Amino acid sequence: xxxxxxxxxxxxxxxxxxxxxxxxxxxxxxxxxxxxxxxxxxxxxxxxxxxxxxxxxxxxxxxxxxxxxxxxxxxxxxxxxxxxxxxxxxxxxxxxxxxxxxxxxxxxxxxxxxxxxxxxxxxxxxxxxxxxxxxxxxxxxxxxxxxxxxxxxxxxxxxxxxxxxxxxxxxxxxxxxxxxxxxxxxxxxxxxxxxxxxxxxxxxxxxxxxxxxxxxxxxxxxxxxxxxxxxxxxxxxxxxxxxxxxxxxxxxxxxxxxxxxxxxxxxxxxxxxxxxxxxxxxxxxxxxxxxxxxxxxxxxxxxxxxxxxxxxxxxxxxxxxxxxxxxxxxxxxxxxxxxxxxxxxxxxxxxxxxxxx
Amino acid sequence: xxxxxxxxxxxxxxxxxxxxxxxxxxxxxxxxxxxxxxxxxxxxxxxxxxxxxxxxxxxxxxxxxxxxxxxxxxxxxxxxxxxxxxxxxxxxxxxxxxxxxxxxxxxxxxxxxxxxxxxxxxxxxxxxxxxxxxxxxxxxxxxxxxxxxxxxxxxxxxxxxxxxxxxxxxxxxxxxxxxxxxxx
Numbered sequence: 001x002x003x004x005x006x007x008x009x010x011x012x013x014x015x016x017x018x019x020x021x022x023x024x025x026x027x028x029x030x031x032x033x034x035x036x037x038x039x040x041x042x043x044x045x046x047x048x049x050x051x052x053x054x055x056x057x058x059x060x061x062x063x064x065x066x067x068x069x070x071x072x073x074x075x076x077x078x079x080x081x082x083x084x085x086x087x088x089x090x091x092x093x094x095x096x097x098x099x100x101x102x103x104x105x106x107x108x109x110x111x112x113x114x115x116x117x118x119x120x121x122x123x124x125x126x127x128x129x130x131x132x133x134x135x136x137x138x139x140x141x142x143x144x145x146x147x148x149x150x151x152x153x154x155x156x157x158x159x160x161x162x163x164x165x166x167x168x169x170x171x172x173x174x175x176x177x178x179x180x181x182x183x184x185x186x187x188x189x190x191x192x193x194x195x196x197x198x199x200x201x202x203x204x205x206x207x208x209x210x211x212x213x214x215x216x217x218x219x220x221x222x223x224x225x226x227x228x229x230x231x232x233x234x235x236x237x238x239x240x241x242x243x244x245x246x247x248x249x250x251x252x253x254x255x256x257x258x259x260x261x262x263x264x265x266x267x268x269x270x271x272x273x274x275x276x277x278x279x280x281x282x283x284x285x286x287x288x289x290x291x292x293x294x295x296x297x298x299x300x301x302x303x304x305x306x307x308x309x310x311x312x313x314x315x316x317x318x319x320x321x322x323x324x325x326x327x328x329x330x331x332x333x334x335x336x337x338x339x340x341x342x343x344x345x346x347x348x349x350x351x352x353x354x355x356x357x
Numbered sequence: 358x359x360x361x362x363x364x365x366x367x368x369x370x371x372x373x374x375x376x377x378x379x380x381x382x383x384x385x386x387x388x389x390x391x392x393x394x395x396x397x398x399x400x401x402x403x404x405x406x407x408x409x410x411x412x413x414x415x416x417x418x419x420x421x422x423x424x425x426x427x428x429x430x431x432x433x434x435x436x437x438x439x440x441x442x443x444x445x446x447x448x449x450x451x452x453x454x455x456x457x458x459x460x461x462x463x464x465x466x467x468x469x470x471x472x473x474x475x476x477x478x479x480x481x482x483x484x485x486x487x488x489x490x491x492x493x494x495x496x497x498x499x500x501x502x503x504x505x506x507x508x509x510x511x512x513x514x515x516x517x518x519x520x521x522x523x524x525x526x527x528x529x530x531x532x533x534x535x536x537x538x539x540x541x
Contacts (some may be wrong), residue, residue: 010526011502013507013526013529014506014507014508014522014525015506015507015508015524016506023533023538024529024538027501027532027536027538028480028504030475030479031476031479031483031486031502032501032502032504033475033476033479034402034407034412034479034480034483034502035403035502035503035504036399036400036402036403036404036419036503056479058463128414136429136431136432137429138429138432139426156431156432157434173425173429173434173449174429174432175432175434175435175438175442175448176431176438176441176442176445177434178432178434191445192442192445192446192449193449206464212449212452212453213445213449228452279494308527309522310519310520311519311522311523312519328517328519328520331517331520332492332520332523335492335516335520
């Protein structure tokens with residue numbers, strides 16, 4: 001096909017201008033048969049309450065879906081339904097196991113939940129566990145044994161905890177950046193996710209492991225985006241390290257710790273690049289703003305072999321420390337959904353090629 | 358890094374641009390406004406789900422996403438973030454659904470497809486898209502299945518226009534190879 005046709009195809013793919021070739025037109029016609037078909041959406045009948053059980057939720061979804069299937073194309077909303085926003089925002093604590101403290105109140109397993117106010121601590125013993133129900137029903141934070149966590153802020157736009165010691169498991173479904181957990185060594189900003197966060201009481205260092213969605217860690221100008229399946233360590237006084245996939249090799253992680261926290265220099269960076277596998281683009285892309293000028297060319301080459309850089313992101317731009325290019329590449333890698341799709345592929349297949357668009 | 362954002366106003370290609378006044382009204386509890394958001398964003402949410410699930414599962418996820426959204430839209434701080442927010446919920450719900458059912462398998466053909474050659478062909482093409490890296494997969498489903506344009510995909514998902522354009526270009530190239538289609 002000629003360049004003109006390729007240009008037409010790109011334009012058509014982008015905004016449906018130009019003319020598609022016959023194969024593309026046929027493909028589009030075929031796939032459009034699987035597109036969304038307008039159907040009714042049935043709104044809940046009443047304002048949902050925080051902490052509703054998933055079983056109830058599933059039942060409502062099934063009911064809504066069933067009604068939708070037989071409801072035709074018209075949209076329907078219950079006019080009698082209440083507004084979504086409640087009168088006030090409330091945060092509650094209940095005990096899962098044993099006895100814990102919530103503010104000035106003792107909570108026992110099987111007992112009633114108590115309200116938590118900003119400034120209140122939740123403290124678990126070596127054998128007790130508690131659950132914090134966040135305000136506006138955005139999710140739960142389970143507090144593991146031996147933990148002290150404080151509610152710092154409870155607003156519609158921000159709900160913030162500080163974790164002094166121990167570990168928590170957060171499961172939050174909210175607009176990104178609404179839920180925040182401060183630790184002595186970094187701030188964890190929820191981008192819509194589930195994760196565990198543990199703080200060592202002696203050092204203030206922390207470890208984050210994300211199980212769903214993604215979390216942003218930031219401190220002292222360092223920023224790490226940690227997607228599901230990845231972890232990240234933080235150090236008091238230094239901030240967040242570099243995220244790594246949980247299955248990364250011990251040698252890779254050891255080399256990474258030397259880069260992040262021990263001023264390991266070029267020797268440590270060389271070890272990281274040597275130990276990196278085809279699936280470690282997440283880690284390497286985070287190293288772009290942190291690597292020394294001398295290490296950047298090798299880092300670029302290794303990373304480009306794992307995940308093709310976005311258009312316009314060239315070696316000279318990266319070596320020139322253009323922040324937009326570092327960010328574009330980071331977004332490109334992280335927006336793959338946190339799943340290392342290129343894992344297991346031949347890196348040569350993903351080498352950047354000259355693009356005509 | 359994004360910045361397609363919202364842009365207020367209507368118009369634009371396909372008439373599927375986000376009207377921020379509509380989002381503001383929905384955040385205040387206006388059910389009719391939410392209904393219009395459902396109409397506007399349901400194809401995007403369906404596409405995000407279909408990139409990971411069977412068509413029947415994707416339909417269920419669309420309902421589930423909007424049930425969640427109507428509960429939580431009051432917590433949305435920035436109306437311009439509505440698309441990215443819905444997209445995030447759709448991805449999370451789809452991933453959860455996939456984990457729960459583990460029913461997606463390459464080459465799997467949903468019930469009722471066998472007797473319909475056109476549907477069978479569509480499913481074969483969809484499977485080929487699903488075998489691509491995730492960034493390409495989602496963008497191609499939104500473009501080729503749901504019929505959104507590149508600018509609409511960028512605006513509705515919160516991805517940058519450049520990322521969408523690159524994903525469309527590279528993804529289509531990979532898809533052509535997989536389907537044995539001629540290079541354009």
